Amino acid sequence: MAKITFIEHSGAEHTVEVEPGMTVMESAIKNDVPGIEAECGGACACATCHVYVEDAWRAATGAPEEMEEDMLDFAFEVRESSRLSCQIKVTDALDGLVVRVPEKQF
Amino acid sequence: MQQEVFTSAAADGATAPIETHAVIIGAGPCALFAVFELGLVDIETHLIDILDKPGGQCAELYPEKPIYDIPGLPIVTGQGLTDRLMEQIEPFSPTFHLNQRVDQLERLADGRFRLVTDLGQEFITQLVVVAAGGGSFTPKRPPLQGIEGYEGTSVHYSVRRIEDFRDREILIAGGGDSALDWALALQPVAKKLTVVHRRDKFRAAPDSVNRMLAEVDSGEMDFLLGQVTALHGDNGQLEAVTIRAKEGESRFECDTMLPFFGLTMKLGPVADWGLNLHQNLIEVDTEKFETSEPGIFAVGDINSYPGKLKLILSGFHEAALMSQAAHKIIYPDQKLVFQYTTSSSSLQKKLGVR
Ligand SMILES: Cc1cc2nc3c(=O)[nH]c(=O)nc-3n(C[C@H](O)[C@H](O)[C@H](O)COP(=O)(O)OP(=O)(O)OC[C@H]3O[C@@H](n4cnc5c(N)ncnc54)[C@H](O)[C@@H]3O)c2cc1C
Ligand code: FES
Numbered sequence: 295m296a297k298i299t300f301i302e303h304s305g306a307e308h309t310v311e312v313e314p315g316m317t318v319m320e321s322a323i324k325n326d327v328p329g330i331e332a333e334c335g336g337a338c339a340c341a342t343c344h345v346y347v348e349d350a351w352r353a354a355t356g357a358p359e360e361m362e363e364d365m366l367d368f369a370f371e372v373r374e375s376s377r378l379s380c381q382i383k384v385t386d387a388l389d390g391l392v393v394r395v396p397e398k399q400f
Numbered sequence: 401m402q403q404e405v406f407t408s409a410a411a412d413g414a415t416a417p418i419e420t421h422a423v424i425i426g427a428g429p430c431a432l433f434a435v436f437e438l439g440l441v442d443i444e445t446h447l448i449d450i451l452d453k454p455g456g457q458c459a460e461l462y463p464e465k466p467i468y469d470i471p472g473l474p475i476v477t478g479q480g481l482t483d484r485l486m487e488q489i490e491p492f493s494p495t496f497h498l499n500q501r502v503d504q505l506e507r508l509a510d511g512r513f514r515l516v517t518d519l520g521q522e523f524i525t526q527l528v529v530v531a532a533g534g535g536s537f538t539p540k541r542p543p544l545q546g547i548e549g550y551e552g553t554s555v556h557y558s559v560r561r562i563e564d565f566r567d568r569e570i571l572i573a574g575g576g577d578s579a580l581d582w583a584l585a586l587q588p589v590a591k592k593l594t595v596v597h598r599r600d601k602f603r604a605a606p607d608s609v610n611r612m613l614a615e616v617d618s619g620e621m622d623f624l625l626g627q628v629t630a631l632h633g634d635n636g637q638l639e640a641v642t643i644r645a646k647e648g649e650s651r652f653e654c655d656t657m658l659p660f661f662g663l664t665m666k667l668g669p670v671a672d673w674g675l676n677l678h679q680n681l682i683e684v685d686t687e688k689f690e691t692s693e694p695g696i697f698a699v700g701d702i703n704s705y706p707g708k709l710k711l712i713l714s715g716f717h718e719a720a721l722m723s724q725a726a727h728k729i730i731y732p733d734q735k736l737v738f739q740y741t742t743s744s745s746s747l748q749k750k751l752g753v754r
Contacts (some may be wrong), residue, residue, distance in 0.1 A: 333664065339461045340664070364603040367575050368662040370543055371627065372598050398543035400661060 296389040300327045300345075303397040305332035312384045318393065319343040319380035336380035341368040342400060343379040345393040355382050355391070370400050403457075417522035418495075420446050421730050423515055424529045425502045428456020430700030430715030431531035432485040437723035438529075439492030440747055443730050446525075447494055448517060450501040450536045455482030457701075458712075460537060460663060469499065471713060481712070488550060491752045497521060501536050505673040505696075527729050529722065530675075530682060530691070530698040531715070534665035542573070542659050545629050554638035555631075555657050561588070565656065567591045571641060573628050574660035575599070580608040587621050594622040595655065596643060624652070631657070670702065679702045688725035689718045695729060697722045 298321055299309045312321040317325055322330040322343075334340035347355050352375060358366065362381045366372050379393065422438055424431045427449035435445045451461050458467075458478035466475050476484065505528065506618040508514050515523040539557035541547060547555060559565065559582055566589040572579050575597035581604075587593045595612065600623075602609045615621045626645035633639040640653045667680050676683045676692035681704035684690060689697050699722055700715035708714065727736050741747050746754035 333626045334461060337462055337465055339465075341662070342664075360608070363599075363601075367598065367603060368540065370661075400543065400664070 296384050296386060296391070298384065298388070298394045299390075300330070300392060301392065301394045302329055303395060307356065314384050314386055316384050318382040318384060318391070319378075321384065322379060327341055327395070330379060331399045332380060337379070338362055338365050338378060341365050341378060344369040344372075344396055344399055345377055345379045345397065346373055346375045347382075348392040348394065349375065351388070351391050351393075354387055368400065369395050369396075371396055382385050415521065417514075417524050418446060419524045421525065422477070422523040422527045422529060422726065423502075423513070423523050424444070424494075424531055425505075425515075426456060426494060426531035426533055426700070426702075427498070428531060428533045428700060429456040429458050429481060429485060429712050430533070431456070431529070431717060432482070432489055433716045434529055434531060434719035434722065435489040435492055435494045436485075436640040437719045438726060439489065439494075440741070440750060441727040441731075441736065442750070443527075443726055445492070445494045446474070446497060446523060448497045448500060448502050448515075448523075450499065450538075452499050454486060454496060454498075455479065456533050459483050463668070467712070469711065469713065491750065501669065503666075503669045505669075505694055507693070507695075523614040526695070527726055528696045530667075530670065530696065530702055530724075531700045532670050532698075533701040534667075535670060535702075536666055536668035537663040538666045538668065540661040540664050541661075542628065542661060544628065546631060549636055550631060550633065550638050550657075550729075553636040554633065554655060555659070557659065559658070562586060562589055563646065565589055568656040569654045570594070570656045570658065571596060571628075571652065571654040572658045572660065573597070575604065576660060576662070577604040579660040580604045580612050580660075582660070583621060584608060584611055584615070587615060587653065588660075592622070592654075593620075594624055594652075596626055596628060596652075598625070598627050600625060626655070628659075649698050681708075684718075687721065689722040690725060697726065736744055 295311045298312050308327045309317045310321050310325040319332050326343050331342035362378050421443045422445045424447045427447045438445055459482045463479035495553040500519045502515050503518050505515050513525050513528050531534040565586050569592045570590045572583045572595045583595050616623045628641045629644045641649050642649050643652050645653035682691050682698040684698050684703045687703050689699055691698050699718040701710045739747050
């Protein structure tokens with residue numbers, strides 16, 4: 295199991311236990327983490343699962359692929375650390391991952 | 401991709417009221433299969449969708465992604481399924497009314513229904529099939545403070561008449577096909593036109609990208625790298641926006657903004673038609689898939705009943721059963737004999753295979 299922490303815009307933290315193989319989005323939905331909407335259910339088709347990856351974890355999570363980068367055009371307040379959480383697969387290497395939830399999804 | 405549609409009535413400007421057997425609200429996969437099932441029992445259909453193409457979620461949200469649970473089609477993409485359905489319903493020549501939203505639905509004194517779209521097109525029909533899926537596809541509204549106050553005056557999500565934008569200082573936000581197409585279309589009438597996008601790559605048809613870059617090179621339009629983070633103005637009149645870029649924030653003067661950040665599904669007018677709803681879904685029975693209003697049916701993602709699964713195949717089944725009940729309304733004196741398409745010569749004649 296890997297631990298993932300979601301920090302809401304308000305500062306509220308949610309740490310959830312995730313089985314490797316799930317996506318970061320799925321772990322948020324399964325644990326009712328507020329602010330991750332995931333309208334398209336993880337198909338990289340809605341950009342409402344947008345998160346900011348904490349700097350220390352950016353190397354481990356890697357860069358978005360082209361389709362995700364395209365979809366990020368439809369997210370709000372995109373930054374260098376922006377990712378669509380449905381495109382981040384949880385592995386043991388991501389145990390301890392910290393991501394921030396934007397103030398608003400679109 | 402724009403797909404060829406059999407007949408597309410009045411994209412602009414309403415014509416005289418259209419009288420028909422059945423109006424289907426939505427043109428998603430379940431609506432398309434409903435055309436087939438209704439066609440088999442001799443019911444003619446008109447479909448209305450706010451999208452510019454048939455296929456609903458399949459065509460708009462995931463045209464290139466594979467679906468694995470359509471019976472008999474081990475793998476088919478969203479667009480592929482839409483194309484197959486369009487082929488399957490071709491013998492019934494349904495009429496599509498695209499780019500318009502059904503706003504009103506009411507019962508007339510004679511028991512029929514009257515529908516009116518946002519373009520003012522009227523329909524008089526004996527029955528209605530609501531196949532509205534997750535609701536109307538609606539442009540995404542950027543979560544910018546106070547944006548509602550500018551909508552309709554300074555902030556627009558679509559263009560009905562290019563002329564309305566003459567001599568304006570226009571900012572177009574986004575980098576997809578809609579953003580670039582409208583940038584190119586409005587540039588000739590605008591006083592000044594600027595595109596703002598978060599990166600210098602555009603997810604749009606290569607031809608539009610080339611034309612846009614050429615116009616930027618020649619100074620006919622401007623391009624800014626960044627994202628809009630705030631709006632400034634008074635009384636619904638936009639004066640400037642704040643743009644955040646790598647170098648920091650700056651103020652940019654413009655009187656009109658068009659944000660193009662894709663579409664999302666909103667229930668929309670479906671909620672106003674007096675139908676019994678359960679968590680924003682229309683309650684139906686599981687024999688006829690009829691709503692609380694006799695003569696109004698609901699199939700696909702928009703309906704709700706015990707055990708409902710929001711799957712395309714469920715909507716197909718619902719359409720088949722709904723059509724049996726629909727036949728009783730349109731042809732009250734005719735007895736419907738159960739037939740197979742494999743062996744019935746009358747069904748095969750309708751399908752044009754005999
Ligand atoms: C990424 C993704 C993957 C999916 N994968 C699968 C899968 O593998 N298998 C599966 O079975 N399902 C899948 N689905 C779900 C499937 O797409 C839906 O169940 C299906 O699209 C529902 O069809 P529908 O015809 O009921 O409605 P929709 O496809 O939602 O279409 C409804 C249409 O009605 C229009 N509309 C609504 N209100 C109005 C109005 N007032 N006026 C005019 N037009 C209106 C909308 O604009 C829309 O085009 C997936 C969905 C998504 C998003
Ligand atoms: S859930 Fe829709 S893009 Fe991630």
